[in-house]
Amino acid sequence: MSTSYEAPWTTLLMAYLDRAMFSEAKRIFKLMPNRDPVAWNAMIRAHSLHGEIEEARILFEGMGAQRNLESWNTIMAAYNRNGQAGDTYKIFKGMIQRYVKPDKNSFLTVMESCTNLDDAGKIAKEFRWSSCLRDLELNNLLLKTFLRLGSLEEATSVFHSIEExxxxxxxxxxxxxxxxxxxxxxxxxxxxxxxxxxxxxxxxxxxxxxxxxxxxxxxxxxxxxxxxxxxxxxxxxxxxxxxxxxxLKPKQAEELLNCMPFEPDYDVWKTFLGVCQRAGDKELTEMAEKALRRLCPIAVCV
Known part of the structure; x- marks a missing residue:
């Protein structure tokens, strides 16, 4: 919680950040005699948005006992935004080891960034023990994660566990x-x-x-x-x-082409050409080639 002494500094800092005046915000942050979690978290996020991920990590480490759930979520999101999936999971694991209970935002970030089944299984285990267990958005994201990573067995288990x-x-x-x-x-x-x-x-x-x-x-x-x-x-x-x-066979494909609810484009004619060539239909092959040349005269239609 901000003290009455810290609040004006934090308010000024947030005003600069709201106006995208990052340099001024950094200057104010350095001048602050005391920093509350709101100020720390805001600057961690600001550094990450400017691609300064290491600076964000240094601030996170510098918070010490002032770290709260938002701090963990902010640095985790920073790594995820920077495409550092491994570090995102390490932060999540660090939360658990320090008995910080993840919330919906924590799970959204770590599930989105997960790149291997072993980590996904550990995330799922924490999720099942969390207060977010019945959250449909998270369950769907966990289902999507297992499907993305190729585990139909785990995905099926998650699917059947979703009540609504x-x-x-x-x-x-x-x-x-x-x-x-x-x-x-x-x-x-x-x-x-x-x-x-x-x-x-x-x-x-x-x-x-x-x-x-x-x-x-x-x-x-x-x-x-x-x-x-x-x-x-x-x-x-x-x-x-x-x-x-x-x-389809060429004649059937031609019928489908003619009944489409939109004008056939290059991809349609290219697909039709392939059908005709595979079947050895010279007449329709020539028709497709002519259509492709009309759409893209410089293309070599083979």
Missing amino acids: KNLESWSLMVSGLATKGKYAAAVSLLSNMVLRGVMPDNGIFTSMVSACRSLGRTDEAASYLRSMVADFEVYPVLEDYLCVMEL
Whole structure:
């Protein structure tokens, strides 16, 4: 807590920082006879925002007993912002070792920066013991973290532990299964999701169509494309059309190209060209090449 003597100095410091007058703020900070946690934390953040991460760390270390939860969160965010994932986790671990209870901001930062499964598992353990256990945003972020790091087992465990799942929870898990090669499980979970009254979004369908492309499931990919609009009023994006087109024969691909709700661009014609070349359809190959030359005359269309 600021004393009546420290408060005017801190107020002046914050005024300079609010006006982006960093040099003046540093001068005031050096002149302060006593510094409260508000001043320390503000300067740690200011240094980090100016790319001066080591200066921020020196200030953090210099706080000593004045460090509070915000101090830990501020320096952790500084390292995360600077792309130093390892140091971000070290700060988080230091918090735990000093019996500083992490809050939502702590977990948001360390989960976002996590780069390996071992650390993710330790973060998850601390999370399960924290007061944030039922926070949906954090649960979804933990789910996303495990999926990003390639652990479907841990991700599935987190997903099933979420009592009140929202669209993001379902979308992350369905898409995660689909993109990790667990197509049957993704289909089953998608059906379960719809039965529970949660309507899928475009991201889920894009993942499913992409999975169909990888597995060569032409009919199912086309079915998803139709179902998006007819059953859920979700409109396909370009990526969806391209995924389906890659699975079709040239004549079918031409029909799809002609019924798209937008003008075919370079990527569409390039995909169509690939379909025609693989099938050996000379007539449609020439048509695609002409279209590509019109769109990009200097491009070499092969």
